[in-house]
Amino acid sequence: MRKQGLSHALLVQLKRDPGGLLLDGEPAYTCARLRPGAVLQINLREGLSSGTVTPVRQPLAIVYEDEDLFVINKPAGMPVHPSHGNREMTLANALAARYLERGEPFCFRPIGRLDKNTSGLVLLAKNGLSGCLLSGMAGRRQIRREYLAVCKGRLPDNGTVDAPIGRVPGSSLLREVRPNGRPAVTHFERMDDAAGLSLARVWLETGRTHQIRVHMAHIGHPLPGDFLYCPDFTKISRHALHAARLCFPHPLTGETLQFEAPLPRDMAALLEKG
Known part of the structure; x- marks a missing residue:
């Protein structure tokens, strides 16, 4: 599974979750051998939370969204991350508010970043798996x-x-x-x-x-x-x-x-x- 892009942290999470790895519907270990026709199911549950990011409702220009990622057109003047002196008017705060309205747990996973005064497209992962895979792609300059x-x-x-x-x-x-x-x-x-x-x-x-x-x-x-x-x-x-x-x-x-x-x-x- 490491060859498929899963990080060590994600594999540890799967091992700790009784329903994380299922082989033909039964709990399995990462060392299990796959037989022809066997079905391996991976269940990654969102366990992380950016709980320190204050939800602040702000306009967001969402260019694309699916269950794995966002692409957002960030305006100039909006930082990506909260930092000293700007804890509330950032992209992270705006997304936290969006998740709060949906009643969903929020974990902020930007793939790369832009300076506060650089406008344009920002890529963000919506779960641990897509975050891991996209980070790997960024490292390989894909x-x-x-x-x-x-x-x-x-x-x-x-x-x-x-x-x-x-x-x-x-x-x-x-x-x-x-x-x-x-x-x-x-x-x-x-x-x-x-x-x-x-x-x-x-x-x-x-x-x-x-x-x-x-x-x-x-x-x-x-x-x-x-x-x-x-x-x-x-x-x-x-x-x-x-x-x-x-x-x-x-x-x-x-x-x-x-x-x-x-x-x-x-x-x-x-x-x-x-």
Whole structure:
């Protein structure tokens, strides 16, 4: 079962549950041998709970939902997780409220995350099994994300930034290109340009903190509205970055799923001509 993507924690949970593993309707051990025609049934009961997340009703743009996962179009300004200074107005709080209304136990399982001021598609697992499988896919880079970024200046038609990223000494937040940083590779393609700005399609080979923001600033094309790397708020109040496309195989069925979220109004307005 480990080869099917079940984690050690899930296997321990199955072993502890008398009805967790059934072979032809009878309780079975994980070491049981399967006979031709035998039916193995796995029953994973939701045992975890994000009980410390306060339910707070907020609008949610749910792009897709089934019994295993959510895809949500997160607005800029909404953090994914509660943190110090923002315990209630997050994606986790909004989902907790939704589950409370349904009378269902809630466990928050985001697969990857977006910065507070990055808008766009967020993938979340709804149960332990899908969470385990999706996390494995993320580790094998089977979940493909594309971003749209508005950058200062006129970008080349396309390009790749291959430059290691590390922490700025003395700061827990700032990142920069550093010789001793972790490998980071960003690809981009210019889609449009206007008013001294470029719209780029961006995709990553690595997932470093602030990677797109740091790499674009490094090549002289920072994102306007970025309070860390380009604090120019004359036209937009947050960094101009949007998670626009998400593609991955469904963790249980294997069906290829693809989702897109249109460019938000505040970023589109930056490129309006005239």
